[in-house]
Amino acid sequence: MIVGVLKETAEHERRVALTPEVTAQLVKQELEIWVEEGAGLGSNFPDAEYEESGAKIAESRDKVLSECDILLTIQTPDEADIKKLKKGAILICFLWALQHPELVELLKEQGITGMGMDAVPRISRAQNMDALSSMSSIAGYKSALIAANELDKYLPMMMTAAGTIPPAKTLVLGAGVAGLQAIATLRRLGAVVEAFDIRPEVKEQVESLGAKFVEVELGDDETQTEGGYAKELDKSKQELQREAIHKHARKSDIVITTALIPGRPAPILITEEMVKDMAPGSVIVDIASENGGNCELTEHGKTVEKYGVSIVGPYNLPSQLSLHASKLYSKNMVALLNLLLEDGKPNFNFEDEIIKNTTITHQGEVISPMLKE
Structure with a gap:
Protein backbone atom coordinates (compact mmCIF):
# COMPACT_ATOMS: atom_id res chain seq x y z
CA MET A 1 0.00 0.00 0.00
CA ILE A 2 1.34 3.40 -1.01
CA VAL A 3 0.30 6.29 1.22
CA GLY A 4 0.81 9.68 -0.39
CA VAL A 5 1.28 13.05 1.34
CA LEU A 6 1.00 16.27 -0.67
CA LYS A 7 2.37 19.74 -0.15
CA GLU A 8 -0.63 21.91 0.70
CA THR A 9 -1.31 24.57 -1.93
CA ALA A 10 -4.28 26.42 -0.39
CA GLU A 11 -3.63 30.04 0.53
CA HIS A 12 -2.44 30.54 4.14
CA GLU A 13 -2.07 26.76 4.65
CA ARG A 14 1.23 25.75 6.26
CA ARG A 15 0.29 22.43 7.88
CA VAL A 16 1.19 18.96 6.62
CA ALA A 17 -0.92 15.81 6.95
CA LEU A 18 1.86 13.53 8.27
CA THR A 19 4.85 14.39 10.44
CA PRO A 20 8.11 12.45 10.27
CA GLU A 21 7.37 10.93 13.71
CA VAL A 22 4.06 9.43 12.57
CA THR A 23 5.56 8.49 9.20
CA ALA A 24 8.03 6.24 11.02
CA GLN A 25 5.13 4.50 12.80
CA LEU A 26 3.39 3.78 9.50
CA VAL A 27 6.60 2.54 7.86
CA LYS A 28 6.93 0.01 10.70
CA GLN A 29 3.47 -1.24 9.69
CA GLU A 30 4.96 -2.01 6.23
CA LEU A 31 3.21 0.86 4.49
CA GLU A 32 5.09 2.73 1.78
CA ILE A 33 5.00 6.49 2.43
CA TRP A 34 5.55 8.89 -0.47
CA VAL A 35 5.91 12.55 0.51
CA GLU A 36 5.92 15.33 -2.07
CA GLU A 37 9.14 17.33 -1.98
CA GLY A 38 8.88 20.24 0.46
CA ALA A 39 5.54 19.09 1.92
CA GLY A 40 6.63 19.66 5.52
CA LEU A 41 8.63 22.87 5.16
CA GLY A 42 5.73 25.12 6.23
CA SER A 43 5.64 23.23 9.54
CA ASN A 44 9.44 23.11 9.86
CA PHE A 45 9.77 19.44 8.91
CA PRO A 46 12.52 19.24 6.24
CA ASP A 47 12.62 16.47 3.63
CA ALA A 48 15.67 14.94 5.35
CA GLU A 49 13.58 14.13 8.44
CA TYR A 50 11.04 12.28 6.32
CA GLU A 51 13.81 10.29 4.62
CA GLU A 52 15.24 9.38 8.04
CA SER A 53 11.77 8.16 9.06
CA GLY A 54 11.67 5.80 6.07
CA ALA A 55 9.60 7.84 3.60
CA LYS A 56 10.33 8.31 -0.09
CA ILE A 57 10.58 11.95 -1.22
CA ALA A 58 8.77 12.33 -4.53
CA GLU A 59 9.88 15.23 -6.73
CA SER A 60 6.72 14.98 -8.84
CA ARG A 61 3.30 15.81 -7.36
CA ASP A 62 1.67 13.95 -10.25
CA LYS A 63 3.56 10.77 -9.39
CA VAL A 64 2.24 10.84 -5.81
CA LEU A 65 -1.31 11.41 -7.09
CA SER A 66 -1.26 8.72 -9.79
CA GLU A 67 0.48 6.00 -7.75
CA CYS A 68 -0.88 6.30 -4.22
CA ASP A 69 -3.55 3.98 -2.83
CA ILE A 70 -4.32 6.39 0.03
CA LEU A 71 -3.84 10.16 -0.18
CA LEU A 72 -3.59 12.16 3.05
CA THR A 73 -4.04 15.94 3.00
CA ILE A 74 -5.33 18.74 5.21
CA GLN A 75 -7.42 20.73 2.74
CA THR A 76 -9.38 19.11 -0.09
CA PRO A 77 -7.21 18.85 -3.23
CA ASP A 78 -8.49 20.76 -6.24
CA GLU A 79 -10.48 19.11 -9.04
CA ALA A 80 -7.43 18.64 -11.28
CA ASP A 81 -5.57 16.76 -8.51
CA ILE A 82 -8.56 14.56 -7.68
CA LYS A 83 -8.90 13.56 -11.35
CA LYS A 84 -5.29 12.32 -11.29
CA LEU A 85 -6.04 9.79 -8.54
CA LYS A 86 -6.57 6.24 -9.71
CA LYS A 87 -10.01 4.68 -9.43
CA GLY A 88 -10.48 3.09 -6.03
CA ALA A 89 -7.98 5.38 -4.31
CA ILE A 90 -8.84 6.66 -0.84
CA LEU A 91 -8.71 10.39 -0.06
CA ILE A 92 -8.64 11.38 3.62
CA CYS A 93 -8.83 15.10 4.51
CA PHE A 94 -11.24 17.82 5.56
CA LEU A 95 -13.96 17.45 2.91
CA TRP A 96 -16.87 19.54 4.30
CA ALA A 97 -19.21 17.50 2.13
CA LEU A 98 -22.43 19.19 3.28
CA GLN A 99 -21.18 22.53 1.98
CA HIS A 100 -19.72 21.09 -1.25
CA PRO A 101 -22.18 18.80 -3.06
CA GLU A 102 -20.22 19.26 -6.31
CA LEU A 103 -17.18 17.65 -4.61
CA VAL A 104 -19.27 14.65 -3.57
CA GLU A 105 -20.41 14.22 -7.19
CA LEU A 106 -16.81 14.43 -8.41
CA LEU A 107 -15.66 11.77 -5.94
CA LYS A 108 -18.52 9.50 -7.02
CA GLU A 109 -17.77 10.00 -10.72
CA GLN A 110 -14.05 9.28 -10.26
CA GLY A 111 -14.66 6.21 -8.10
CA ILE A 112 -12.71 7.77 -5.20
CA THR A 113 -13.42 6.82 -1.61
CA GLY A 114 -13.62 10.10 0.28
CA MET A 115 -13.22 10.12 4.06
CA GLY A 116 -13.87 13.42 5.85
CA MET A 117 -11.84 14.24 8.94
CA ASP A 118 -14.59 16.78 9.67
CA ALA A 119 -17.14 13.93 9.75
CA VAL A 120 -15.53 11.83 12.50
CA PRO A 121 -18.36 11.25 15.02
CA ARG A 122 -17.97 12.84 18.44
CA ILE A 123 -18.03 9.67 20.50
CA SER A 124 -15.56 8.60 23.17
CA ARG A 125 -14.04 5.84 21.00
CA ALA A 126 -13.20 8.37 18.28
CA GLN A 127 -11.59 11.05 20.47
CA ASN A 128 -8.08 10.29 19.25
CA MET A 129 -9.29 10.74 15.63
CA ASP A 130 -11.20 13.98 16.23
CA ALA A 131 -9.25 16.45 14.11
CA LEU A 132 -11.95 19.12 14.44
CA ASN A 316 -6.90 29.60 9.24
CA LEU A 317 -5.88 29.93 12.89
CA PRO A 318 -4.57 26.33 13.26
CA SER A 319 -2.14 26.95 10.40
CA GLN A 320 -0.63 29.84 12.40
CA LEU A 321 0.68 27.22 14.84
CA SER A 322 1.57 24.87 12.01
CA LEU A 323 4.10 22.66 13.79
CA HIS A 324 1.86 21.63 16.67
CA ALA A 325 -1.24 21.63 14.47
CA SER A 326 0.48 19.19 12.10
CA LYS A 327 1.56 16.96 14.98
CA LEU A 328 -1.97 16.75 16.36
CA TYR A 329 -3.61 16.25 12.95
CA SER A 330 -1.06 13.60 12.06
CA LYS A 331 -1.86 11.65 15.24
CA ASN A 332 -5.60 11.94 14.48
CA MET A 333 -4.87 10.63 11.00
CA VAL A 334 -2.84 7.62 12.12
CA ALA A 335 -5.54 6.68 14.66
CA LEU A 336 -8.10 6.58 11.85
CA LEU A 337 -5.76 4.59 9.60
CA ASN A 338 -5.17 2.06 12.38
CA LEU A 339 -8.94 1.51 12.54
CA LEU A 340 -9.36 1.36 8.76
CA LEU A 341 -6.44 -0.90 7.88
CA GLU A 342 -6.49 -4.60 8.60
CA ASP A 343 -3.36 -6.59 7.74
CA GLY A 344 -2.16 -3.60 5.75
CA LYS A 345 -5.32 -3.37 3.60
CA PRO A 346 -8.38 -1.10 3.92
CA ASN A 347 -11.39 -2.78 5.49
CA PHE A 348 -14.55 -0.72 5.08
CA ASN A 349 -16.64 -2.23 7.84
CA PHE A 350 -19.75 -0.07 7.72
CA GLU A 351 -21.03 -1.76 10.86
CA ASP A 352 -18.45 0.39 12.64
CA GLU A 353 -19.97 3.76 13.54
CA ILE A 354 -16.74 5.64 12.95
CA ILE A 355 -16.04 4.18 9.50
CA LYS A 356 -19.67 4.61 8.43
CA ASN A 357 -19.91 8.28 9.44
CA THR A 358 -16.45 9.28 8.26
CA THR A 359 -16.80 7.69 4.80
CA ILE A 360 -18.52 10.14 2.47
CA THR A 361 -18.27 8.17 -0.79
CA HIS A 362 -17.20 4.62 -1.63
CA GLN A 363 -17.34 2.74 -4.95
CA GLY A 364 -19.41 5.46 -6.61
CA GLU A 365 -22.02 5.63 -3.83
CA VAL A 366 -22.77 8.05 -1.01
CA ILE A 367 -22.22 6.30 2.33
CA SER A 368 -22.47 9.14 4.86
CA PRO A 369 -25.72 9.02 6.88
CA MET A 370 -25.36 12.79 7.36
CA LEU A 371 -25.54 13.37 3.60
CA LYS A 372 -28.32 10.85 3.07
CA GLU A 373 -30.45 12.67 5.63
Whole structure:
Protein backbone atom coordinates (compact mmCIF):
# COMPACT_ATOMS: atom_id res chain seq x y z
CA MET A 1 0.00 0.00 0.00
CA ILE A 2 1.34 3.40 -1.01
CA VAL A 3 0.30 6.29 1.22
CA GLY A 4 0.81 9.68 -0.39
CA VAL A 5 1.28 13.05 1.34
CA LEU A 6 1.00 16.27 -0.67
CA LYS A 7 2.37 19.74 -0.15
CA GLU A 8 -0.63 21.91 0.70
CA THR A 9 -1.31 24.57 -1.93
CA ALA A 10 -4.28 26.42 -0.39
CA GLU A 11 -3.63 30.04 0.53
CA HIS A 12 -2.44 30.54 4.14
CA GLU A 13 -2.07 26.76 4.65
CA ARG A 14 1.23 25.75 6.26
CA ARG A 15 0.29 22.43 7.88
CA VAL A 16 1.19 18.96 6.62
CA ALA A 17 -0.92 15.81 6.95
CA LEU A 18 1.86 13.53 8.27
CA THR A 19 4.85 14.39 10.44
CA PRO A 20 8.11 12.45 10.27
CA GLU A 21 7.37 10.93 13.71
CA VAL A 22 4.06 9.43 12.57
CA THR A 23 5.56 8.49 9.20
CA ALA A 24 8.03 6.24 11.02
CA GLN A 25 5.13 4.50 12.80
CA LEU A 26 3.39 3.78 9.50
CA VAL A 27 6.60 2.54 7.86
CA LYS A 28 6.93 0.01 10.70
CA GLN A 29 3.47 -1.24 9.69
CA GLU A 30 4.96 -2.01 6.23
CA LEU A 31 3.21 0.86 4.49
CA GLU A 32 5.09 2.73 1.78
CA ILE A 33 5.00 6.49 2.43
CA TRP A 34 5.55 8.89 -0.47
CA VAL A 35 5.91 12.55 0.51
CA GLU A 36 5.92 15.33 -2.07
CA GLU A 37 9.14 17.33 -1.98
CA GLY A 38 8.88 20.24 0.46
CA ALA A 39 5.54 19.09 1.92
CA GLY A 40 6.63 19.66 5.52
CA LEU A 41 8.63 22.87 5.16
CA GLY A 42 5.73 25.12 6.23
CA SER A 43 5.64 23.23 9.54
CA ASN A 44 9.44 23.11 9.86
CA PHE A 45 9.77 19.44 8.91
CA PRO A 46 12.52 19.24 6.24
CA ASP A 47 12.62 16.47 3.63
CA ALA A 48 15.67 14.94 5.35
CA GLU A 49 13.58 14.13 8.44
CA TYR A 50 11.04 12.28 6.32
CA GLU A 51 13.81 10.29 4.62
CA GLU A 52 15.24 9.38 8.04
CA SER A 53 11.77 8.16 9.06
CA GLY A 54 11.67 5.80 6.07
CA ALA A 55 9.60 7.84 3.60
CA LYS A 56 10.33 8.31 -0.09
CA ILE A 57 10.58 11.95 -1.22
CA ALA A 58 8.77 12.33 -4.53
CA GLU A 59 9.88 15.23 -6.73
CA SER A 60 6.72 14.98 -8.84
CA ARG A 61 3.30 15.81 -7.36
CA ASP A 62 1.67 13.95 -10.25
CA LYS A 63 3.56 10.77 -9.39
CA VAL A 64 2.24 10.84 -5.81
CA LEU A 65 -1.31 11.41 -7.09
CA SER A 66 -1.26 8.72 -9.79
CA GLU A 67 0.48 6.00 -7.75
CA CYS A 68 -0.88 6.30 -4.22
CA ASP A 69 -3.55 3.98 -2.83
CA ILE A 70 -4.32 6.39 0.03
CA LEU A 71 -3.84 10.16 -0.18
CA LEU A 72 -3.59 12.16 3.05
CA THR A 73 -4.04 15.94 3.00
CA ILE A 74 -5.33 18.74 5.21
CA GLN A 75 -7.42 20.73 2.74
CA THR A 76 -9.38 19.11 -0.09
CA PRO A 77 -7.21 18.85 -3.23
CA ASP A 78 -8.49 20.76 -6.24
CA GLU A 79 -10.48 19.11 -9.04
CA ALA A 80 -7.43 18.64 -11.28
CA ASP A 81 -5.57 16.76 -8.51
CA ILE A 82 -8.56 14.56 -7.68
CA LYS A 83 -8.90 13.56 -11.35
CA LYS A 84 -5.29 12.32 -11.29
CA LEU A 85 -6.04 9.79 -8.54
CA LYS A 86 -6.57 6.24 -9.71
CA LYS A 87 -10.01 4.68 -9.43
CA GLY A 88 -10.48 3.09 -6.03
CA ALA A 89 -7.98 5.38 -4.31
CA ILE A 90 -8.84 6.66 -0.84
CA LEU A 91 -8.71 10.39 -0.06
CA ILE A 92 -8.64 11.38 3.62
CA CYS A 93 -8.83 15.10 4.51
CA PHE A 94 -11.24 17.82 5.56
CA LEU A 95 -13.96 17.45 2.91
CA TRP A 96 -16.87 19.54 4.30
CA ALA A 97 -19.21 17.50 2.13
CA LEU A 98 -22.43 19.19 3.28
CA GLN A 99 -21.18 22.53 1.98
CA HIS A 100 -19.72 21.09 -1.25
CA PRO A 101 -22.18 18.80 -3.06
CA GLU A 102 -20.22 19.26 -6.31
CA LEU A 103 -17.18 17.65 -4.61
CA VAL A 104 -19.27 14.65 -3.57
CA GLU A 105 -20.41 14.22 -7.19
CA LEU A 106 -16.81 14.43 -8.41
CA LEU A 107 -15.66 11.77 -5.94
CA LYS A 108 -18.52 9.50 -7.02
CA GLU A 109 -17.77 10.00 -10.72
CA GLN A 110 -14.05 9.28 -10.26
CA GLY A 111 -14.66 6.21 -8.10
CA ILE A 112 -12.71 7.77 -5.20
CA THR A 113 -13.42 6.82 -1.61
CA GLY A 114 -13.62 10.10 0.28
CA MET A 115 -13.22 10.12 4.06
CA GLY A 116 -13.87 13.42 5.85
CA MET A 117 -11.84 14.24 8.94
CA ASP A 118 -14.59 16.78 9.67
CA ALA A 119 -17.14 13.93 9.75
CA VAL A 120 -15.53 11.83 12.50
CA PRO A 121 -18.36 11.25 15.02
CA ARG A 122 -17.97 12.84 18.44
CA ILE A 123 -18.03 9.67 20.50
CA SER A 124 -15.56 8.60 23.17
CA ARG A 125 -14.04 5.84 21.00
CA ALA A 126 -13.20 8.37 18.28
CA GLN A 127 -11.59 11.05 20.47
CA ASN A 128 -8.08 10.29 19.25
CA MET A 129 -9.29 10.74 15.63
CA ASP A 130 -11.20 13.98 16.23
CA ALA A 131 -9.25 16.45 14.11
CA LEU A 132 -11.95 19.12 14.44
CA SER A 133 -11.39 19.21 18.20
CA SER A 134 -7.60 19.22 17.80
CA MET A 135 -7.71 22.16 15.41
CA SER A 136 -10.41 23.99 17.38
CA SER A 137 -8.28 23.86 20.52
CA ILE A 138 -5.44 25.56 18.66
CA ALA A 139 -7.82 28.14 17.18
CA GLY A 140 -9.19 29.01 20.62
CA TYR A 141 -5.71 29.45 22.08
CA LYS A 142 -4.51 31.61 19.19
CA SER A 143 -7.67 33.75 19.22
CA ALA A 144 -6.97 34.78 22.81
CA LEU A 145 -3.41 35.81 21.91
CA ILE A 146 -4.64 37.82 18.92
CA ALA A 147 -7.20 39.59 21.11
CA ALA A 148 -4.58 40.41 23.74
CA ASN A 149 -2.28 41.77 21.03
CA GLU A 150 -5.01 43.98 19.53
CA LEU A 151 -6.24 45.38 22.84
CA ASP A 152 -4.66 48.62 24.06
CA LYS A 153 -4.93 47.54 27.70
CA TYR A 154 -3.36 45.10 30.16
CA LEU A 155 -5.24 41.83 30.52
CA PRO A 156 -4.30 41.11 34.17
CA MET A 157 -4.79 43.41 37.12
CA MET A 158 -1.66 45.48 37.62
CA MET A 159 -0.73 47.12 40.92
CA THR A 160 1.77 49.89 40.25
CA ALA A 161 3.16 52.92 42.05
CA ALA A 162 1.00 55.04 39.75
CA GLY A 163 -2.16 53.19 40.74
CA THR A 164 -4.01 49.92 40.23
CA ILE A 165 -5.11 48.84 36.75
CA PRO A 166 -8.22 46.60 36.82
CA PRO A 167 -8.19 43.39 34.73
CA ALA A 168 -9.68 43.35 31.26
CA LYS A 169 -13.25 42.09 30.94
CA THR A 170 -13.72 39.44 28.27
CA LEU A 171 -16.67 37.52 26.83
CA VAL A 172 -16.43 34.21 24.96
CA LEU A 173 -19.43 33.17 22.87
CA GLY A 174 -19.63 29.41 22.45
CA ALA A 175 -18.14 26.97 24.95
CA GLY A 176 -17.14 24.16 22.63
CA VAL A 177 -13.51 23.08 22.30
CA ALA A 178 -12.36 26.42 20.81
CA GLY A 179 -14.31 28.47 23.33
CA LEU A 180 -13.05 26.51 26.33
CA GLN A 181 -9.46 26.85 25.15
CA ALA A 182 -9.97 30.61 24.63
CA ILE A 183 -11.39 30.86 28.17
CA ALA A 184 -8.45 28.93 29.63
CA THR A 185 -5.91 31.10 27.79
CA LEU A 186 -7.59 34.39 28.74
CA ARG A 187 -7.68 33.26 32.37
CA ARG A 188 -3.96 32.38 32.26
CA LEU A 189 -3.32 35.89 30.95
CA GLY A 190 -5.19 37.30 33.94
CA ALA A 191 -8.44 38.53 32.35
CA VAL A 192 -11.89 38.33 33.93
CA VAL A 193 -13.88 35.99 31.68
CA GLU A 194 -17.59 35.48 31.05
CA ALA A 195 -18.88 32.85 28.65
CA PHE A 196 -22.20 32.21 26.94
CA ASP A 197 -23.52 29.05 25.33
CA ILE A 198 -27.06 27.91 24.64
CA ARG A 199 -26.18 24.46 26.03
CA PRO A 200 -26.60 24.47 29.82
CA GLU A 201 -24.57 21.24 29.90
CA VAL A 202 -21.34 23.20 29.44
CA LYS A 203 -21.81 25.45 32.50
CA GLU A 204 -19.74 23.19 34.74
CA GLN A 205 -16.86 23.12 32.24
CA VAL A 206 -16.88 26.92 31.93
CA GLU A 207 -16.90 27.42 35.69
CA SER A 208 -14.15 24.84 36.20
CA LEU A 209 -11.87 27.13 34.17
CA GLY A 210 -12.61 30.08 36.42
CA ALA A 211 -15.06 31.89 34.14
CA LYS A 212 -18.60 33.05 34.88
CA PHE A 213 -21.33 31.33 32.85
CA VAL A 214 -23.94 33.71 31.41
CA GLU A 215 -27.31 31.98 31.81
CA VAL A 216 -30.35 32.67 29.65
CA GLU A 217 -33.67 30.92 30.22
CA LEU A 218 -34.39 29.19 26.91
CA GLY A 219 -36.99 26.71 28.15
CA ASP A 220 -36.76 22.94 28.04
CA ASP A 221 -36.02 22.63 24.31
CA GLU A 222 -33.09 20.42 23.32
CA THR A 223 -30.17 22.77 22.59
CA GLN A 224 -27.57 20.37 21.26
CA THR A 225 -27.30 17.66 18.61
CA GLU A 226 -26.35 14.04 19.23
CA GLY A 227 -22.79 15.00 18.25
CA GLY A 228 -22.64 17.66 20.96
CA TYR A 229 -22.98 20.67 18.67
CA ALA A 230 -25.26 23.59 19.47
CA LYS A 231 -28.62 23.57 17.66
CA GLU A 232 -30.02 26.58 15.84
CA LEU A 233 -32.63 28.33 17.97
CA ASP A 234 -36.06 29.53 16.85
CA LYS A 235 -36.52 33.29 16.35
CA SER A 236 -37.99 34.06 19.79
CA LYS A 237 -35.13 32.22 21.54
CA GLN A 238 -32.59 33.95 19.28
CA GLU A 239 -33.94 37.30 20.45
CA LEU A 240 -33.50 36.32 24.12
CA GLN A 241 -29.99 35.17 23.31
CA ARG A 242 -29.13 38.45 21.56
CA GLU A 243 -30.46 40.54 24.45
CA ALA A 244 -28.20 38.69 26.89
CA ILE A 245 -25.18 38.92 24.60
CA HIS A 246 -25.80 42.65 24.02
CA LYS A 247 -25.88 43.33 27.75
CA HIS A 248 -22.57 41.56 28.40
CA ALA A 249 -20.77 42.62 25.19
CA ARG A 250 -21.43 46.29 26.05
CA LYS A 251 -19.18 46.05 29.12
CA SER A 252 -16.50 43.79 27.60
CA ASP A 253 -13.06 44.82 26.38
CA ILE A 254 -12.71 41.62 24.34
CA VAL A 255 -15.33 39.40 22.70
CA ILE A 256 -14.27 36.09 21.12
CA THR A 257 -16.92 34.34 19.02
CA THR A 258 -16.70 30.63 18.18
CA ALA A 259 -20.24 29.50 17.27
CA LEU A 260 -20.65 27.16 14.28
CA ILE A 261 -23.54 25.00 13.03
CA PRO A 262 -22.43 21.97 10.95
CA GLY A 263 -23.32 22.39 7.30
CA ARG A 264 -24.77 25.87 7.78
CA PRO A 265 -23.44 29.46 7.75
CA ALA A 266 -22.26 30.67 11.16
CA PRO A 267 -25.08 32.25 13.21
CA ILE A 268 -25.02 36.02 13.72
CA LEU A 269 -24.49 36.69 17.44
CA ILE A 270 -23.02 40.20 17.38
CA THR A 271 -25.11 42.72 15.45
CA GLU A 272 -24.04 46.15 14.21
CA GLU A 273 -26.08 47.72 17.01
CA MET A 274 -24.11 45.74 19.60
CA VAL A 275 -20.81 46.89 18.08
CA LYS A 276 -21.99 50.50 18.27
CA ASP A 277 -22.62 50.03 22.00
CA MET A 278 -19.14 48.66 22.77
CA ALA A 279 -16.48 50.99 24.15
CA PRO A 280 -13.93 52.46 21.71
CA GLY A 281 -10.78 50.33 21.70
CA SER A 282 -12.68 47.08 22.31
CA VAL A 283 -11.75 44.01 20.26
CA ILE A 284 -13.83 41.26 18.62
CA VAL A 285 -12.04 38.15 17.34
CA ASP A 286 -14.42 36.15 15.13
CA ILE A 287 -13.14 32.56 14.86
CA ALA A 288 -16.17 31.71 12.69
CA SER A 289 -15.23 34.22 9.98
CA GLU A 290 -14.43 31.48 7.42
CA ASN A 291 -18.08 30.37 7.66
CA GLY A 292 -19.50 33.87 7.34
CA GLY A 293 -18.75 35.06 10.86
CA ASN A 294 -20.68 35.47 14.11
CA CYS A 295 -20.36 39.26 13.90
CA GLU A 296 -22.42 41.12 11.33
CA LEU A 297 -19.45 43.39 10.48
CA THR A 298 -16.70 40.75 10.19
CA GLU A 299 -14.63 40.77 7.00
CA HIS A 300 -12.86 37.44 6.52
CA GLY A 301 -9.10 37.74 6.42
CA LYS A 302 -9.10 41.35 7.58
CA THR A 303 -8.95 43.43 10.73
CA VAL A 304 -11.41 46.30 10.37
CA GLU A 305 -12.34 49.13 12.69
CA LYS A 306 -16.05 49.92 13.04
CA TYR A 307 -17.40 52.46 15.55
CA GLY A 308 -13.99 52.42 17.26
CA VAL A 309 -14.04 48.62 17.71
CA SER A 310 -11.40 46.38 16.09
CA ILE A 311 -13.03 43.34 14.45
CA VAL A 312 -10.63 40.54 13.50
CA GLY A 313 -11.69 37.90 10.95
CA PRO A 314 -8.60 35.65 10.97
CA TYR A 315 -7.51 33.23 8.27
CA ASN A 316 -6.90 29.60 9.24
CA LEU A 317 -5.88 29.93 12.89
CA PRO A 318 -4.57 26.33 13.26
CA SER A 319 -2.14 26.95 10.40
CA GLN A 320 -0.63 29.84 12.40
CA LEU A 321 0.68 27.22 14.84
CA SER A 322 1.57 24.87 12.01
CA LEU A 323 4.10 22.66 13.79
CA HIS A 324 1.86 21.63 16.67
CA ALA A 325 -1.24 21.63 14.47
CA SER A 326 0.48 19.19 12.10
CA LYS A 327 1.56 16.96 14.98
CA LEU A 328 -1.97 16.75 16.36
CA TYR A 329 -3.61 16.25 12.95
CA SER A 330 -1.06 13.60 12.06
CA LYS A 331 -1.86 11.65 15.24
CA ASN A 332 -5.60 11.94 14.48
CA MET A 333 -4.87 10.63 11.00
CA VAL A 334 -2.84 7.62 12.12
CA ALA A 335 -5.54 6.68 14.66
CA LEU A 336 -8.10 6.58 11.85
CA LEU A 337 -5.76 4.59 9.60
CA ASN A 338 -5.17 2.06 12.38
CA LEU A 339 -8.94 1.51 12.54
CA LEU A 340 -9.36 1.36 8.76
CA LEU A 341 -6.44 -0.90 7.88
CA GLU A 342 -6.49 -4.60 8.60
CA ASP A 343 -3.36 -6.59 7.74
CA GLY A 344 -2.16 -3.60 5.75
CA LYS A 345 -5.32 -3.37 3.60
CA PRO A 346 -8.38 -1.10 3.92
CA ASN A 347 -11.39 -2.78 5.49
CA PHE A 348 -14.55 -0.72 5.08
CA ASN A 349 -16.64 -2.23 7.84
CA PHE A 350 -19.75 -0.07 7.72
CA GLU A 351 -21.03 -1.76 10.86
CA ASP A 352 -18.45 0.39 12.64
CA GLU A 353 -19.97 3.76 13.54
CA ILE A 354 -16.74 5.64 12.95
CA ILE A 355 -16.04 4.18 9.50
CA LYS A 356 -19.67 4.61 8.43
CA ASN A 357 -19.91 8.28 9.44
CA THR A 358 -16.45 9.28 8.26
CA THR A 359 -16.80 7.69 4.80
CA ILE A 360 -18.52 10.14 2.47
CA THR A 361 -18.27 8.17 -0.79
CA HIS A 362 -17.20 4.62 -1.63
CA GLN A 363 -17.34 2.74 -4.95
CA GLY A 364 -19.41 5.46 -6.61
CA GLU A 365 -22.02 5.63 -3.83
CA VAL A 366 -22.77 8.05 -1.01
CA ILE A 367 -22.22 6.30 2.33
CA SER A 368 -22.47 9.14 4.86
CA PRO A 369 -25.72 9.02 6.88
CA MET A 370 -25.36 12.79 7.36
CA LEU A 371 -25.54 13.37 3.60
CA LYS A 372 -28.32 10.85 3.07
CA GLU A 373 -30.45 12.67 5.63
